Amino acid sequence: MYQPKLEKDIRCPLEYGLDIFGGKWKSRIIRALAAKEVLRYSQLRHEVGNITDAFLAVTLKELQRDEIVLRKSYDEIPPRVEYQLIEKGKFVAPILQSICQWAGAYHKQEVTHTWAHCQKSDYPEKNA
Template sequence: METSCQVDTALEILVGKWKHKILFQLITKDVMRFNELKRAIPGITQKMLTSQLRELEQNDIIERKVYPQIPPKVEYSMTTYGESLKPILDAMHNWGKNHIEHLDNTFPQTQER
């Protein structure tokens, strides 16, 4: 019997300002190059994008494919295992949308969105 909450394990993959934004892009676009990702995520630095992509790759959530050419071409995509996050991210998106509506209906004058 499981004695500890494994939500922490799941959240380690998604927590942070950027990982869910990277995953959203790769889920919706299938395959993206580094600069495409950088342009699609306003405010992320090259260093942060590189760091977050490496962490996601180490957790087998995304795949990095390098083409041996000059200049080098690198593409990122979701792994088959990473695709299993899609229903979770969809559920979180829907919950977030419903939560905003709930707050707007509960506290209509006090909420600024």
């Protein structure tokens, strides 16, 4: 996993929050798990879409470290591993939904591959 040369300089809760759930993949993983509750690795990869195994594995480890996602492995053959949001992760899901609604109101663009969870958002009018 990538190790930064400098220590993070997080000075406020907003910076902490953006560090935890910011970026392309973390928010998608959180949204997928919020919608489906429990997903196996292959299901999660399918839901997130267009993510490499390396990025998915690293991102899941970071979300586990930050106590957003729980990884549960079963002692079975073939091995079974499931992922789900824990309390901290469930709490952030509505916040991401609000960000999606805000972005939908202010960023109207033709997108060929709109994510299904964002299509469910009701975008308020900017001047309403």
